[in-house]
Amino acid sequence: MGLNETPAANRIHIAFLGKRNAGKSSILNAISNQNLAIVSDTKGTTTDPVYKAMELLPLGPVMLIDTPGIDDEGALGELRIKKTQQVLNKTDIAVLVMDGREGKSAEDETLIQLFQRKEIPYLLVYNKCDLFDYKNPEEYSISVSAKTGEQINALKEIIAKRITTEDPKLRLVGDILKPCDYAMLVVPIDKAAPKGRLILPQQQTIRDILEASAVSIVVKETEFAETIKNIGLKPKIVITDSQVFHKIHAETPEDIFLTSFSILMARYKGVLKTAVNGAKTLDMLKDGDKILISEGCTHHRQCDDIGTVKLPQWIKNYTKKDFEFQFTSGTEFPENLSSYQLVIHCGGCMLNDREMKYRQKFTVESNIPFTNYGILIAYMQGILQRSISMFPEFLAK
Ligand SMILES: Nc1nc2c(ncn2[C@@H]2O[C@H](COP(=O)(O)OP(=O)(O)OP(=O)(O)O)[C@@H](O)[C@H]2O)c(=O)[nH]1
Numbered sequence: 344m345g346l347n348e349t350p351a352a353n354r355i356h357i358a359f360l361g362k363r364n365a366g367k368s369s370i371l372n373a374i375s376n377q378n379l380a381i382v383s384d385t386k387g388t389t390t391d392p393v394y395k396a397m398e399l400l401p402l403g404p405v406m407l408i409d410t411p412g413i414d415d416e417g418a419l420g421e422l423r424i425k426k427t428q429q430v431l432n433k434t435d436i437a438v439l440v441m442d443g444r445e446g447k448s449a450e451d452e453t454l455i456q457l458f459q460r461k462e463i464p465y466l467l468v469y470n471k472c473d474l475f476d477y478k479n480p481e482e483y484s485i486s487v488s489a490k491t492g493e494q495i496n497a498l499k500e501i502i503a504k505r506i507t508t509e510d511p512k513l514r515l516v517g518d519i520l521k522p523c524d525y526a527m528l529v530v531p532i533d534k535a536a537p538k539g540r541l542i543l544p545q546q547q548t549i550r551d552i553l554e555a556s557a558v559s560i561v562v563k564e565t566e567f568a569e570t571i572k573n574i575g576l577k578p579k580i581v582i583t584d585s586q587v588f589h590k591i592h593a594e595t596p597e598d599i600f601l602t603s604f605s606i607l608m609a610r611y612k613g614v615l616k617t618a619v620n621g622a623k624t625l626d627m628l629k630d631g632d633k634i635l636i637s638e639g640c641t642h643h644r645q646c647d648d649i650g651t652v653k654l655p656q657w658i659k660n661y662t663k664k665d666f667e668f669q670f671t672s673g674t675e676f677p678e679n680l681s682s683y684q685l686v687i688h689c690g691g692c693m694l695n696d697r698e699m700k701y702r703q704k705f706t707v708e709s710n711i712p713f714t715n716y717g718i719l720i721a722y723m724q725g726i727l728q729r730s731i732s733m734f735p736e737f738l739a740k
C-alpha cells in the first residue's frame with residue numbers, strides 16, 4: 344500500500360450480489376471502466392469474492408466486491424454462499440443484481456431479507472436493459488445495461504445517495520474542547536511506528552481538534568513531563584498512546600483529563616460503553632474459563648505479540664487465575680461464541696466499521712462480554728476510570 348493510499352478499512356465497501364449470470368461481474372467492470380472481473384455466459388464464472396480498491400466519483404475511495412452467484416449448487420456452492428455471507432459482514436452497501444428479464448427470484452428475496460436483518464442499505468439493479476423495456480418500479484432500484492453502459496452513471500449516483508453518512512454526533516474529542524483549549528498528544532516514535540508519518544487515529548485526532556478550533560501540542564513521551572511544566576496554560580486533556588499510558592498517567596496532574604487514542608477510537612466507533620462493561624467482567628471470571636482474543640489483522644507483528652503473548656501474561660498477573668485462551672486473526676471470527684466467557688478484540692484499525700460493529704453486536708447478542716485491548720489494559724492498570732471520566736456518558740453524576 345502506498346503512503347498516500349486510503350487504507351482498506353476506510354473505504355466504503357460496495358458488494359455486488361445476486362444469482363449466477365445476472366451480470367454482477369459485468370456491472371463491476373462497467374462501473375470501474377476496467378476489465379477487472381472475468382465475465383462469461385457460463386453460470387458460476389466467479390468462484391471467489393474479488394476485491395478492487397478504486398476512486399469512484401462522486402463517492403471517493405471505495406472497495407468494490409464481486410461475489411459468486413448466490414444460487415450456486417452442490418457442496419462447493421454452499422461454501423461460496425458462506426463466503427458471500429462473510430462479505431456481507433463488511434458491506435456498507437449491497438447492490439443486488441438481477442437479470443431484468445427474469446425479475447426478482449426467491450433467492451433474491453432471501454438476499455433482501457438478509458440485507459434487512461444485517462441493516463445493510465441496498466439497491467436493486469435490473470441488468471440487461473438492452474434486452475427488455477426498462478422501468479424503474481421501486482425505490483432505490485434502477486434498470487441498467489452493463490453491455491451498452493446505459494444508466495451506469497445513474498447507478499453510481501444512486502449508490503452514492505444510498506450511503507448513510509456517519510452519525511454527526513460521533514466525535515473523537517472535539518465535542519469536549521472549546522476554542523483555544525490545549526490538547527497534548529503523546530506519540531512515541533519507536534521502531535514499530537511507521538516511517539515518515541503518523542498513524543490514522545493520531546491524524547484523525549489532530550484533525551478533530553482543529554475542527555474544534557482547539558490547539559494540539561504533539562510530543563514524544565520523553566518530552567512530556569518537561570513540556571507540561573513549561574507550557575503556561577493548563578491543557579484541557581492529554582491523549583496518549585496506550586503503550587506509555589502508565590508513565591503519562593503518573594506525569595499528568597490529577598486535575599487534567601487523561602485518555603488514550605484507542606479509547607477515543609472506541610468511543611468514535613460506538614464500542615466504548617460495551618468495552619468498558621466488558622473489561623469489568625474480568626474480575627468475575629473463574630479458573631478454566633475460556634477467553635477469545637481476536638486480532639483483526641494478520642500481518643502486524645506488533646499486534647500479534649500483544650494479542651498472543653503479552654495480553655495473556657498481563658491477564659494472568661492481574662487475575663492470578665488460569666484461563667484457557669483461544670486466538671483468531673484476520674477475517675476469521677467464530678460463528679458460535681457460546682463456549683467463551685469473554686471476547687477481547689483488537690482496536691480493529693484494519694477492519695471497517697461495519698465488520699467491527701458486527702463482531703461487537705454478535706458477541707453482545709450471544710450474551711458474552713466484549714472488550715478491547717486498550718480498554719482492558721487501562722482497566723488492569725487502574726487507569727480506566729480516569730481515562731473515560733471526561734466523556735458526557737461517563738461523567739460522575
Ligand atoms: N445483453 C446483455 N448481456 C449482459 C449484460 N450484462 C452481462 N451480460 C452477459 O451475461 C452473462 C453473465 O455475465 P457475468 O457478468 O459473468 O455474470 P455474473 O453475475 O458475474 O455471473 P457469475 O459470475 O456466474 O455469478 C455474460 O455472457 C455477459 O456478457 C447486459 O447488460 N446485457
Ligand SMILES: [Mg+2]
Nearest residue numbers: 367368388389
Ligand atoms: Mg461473475
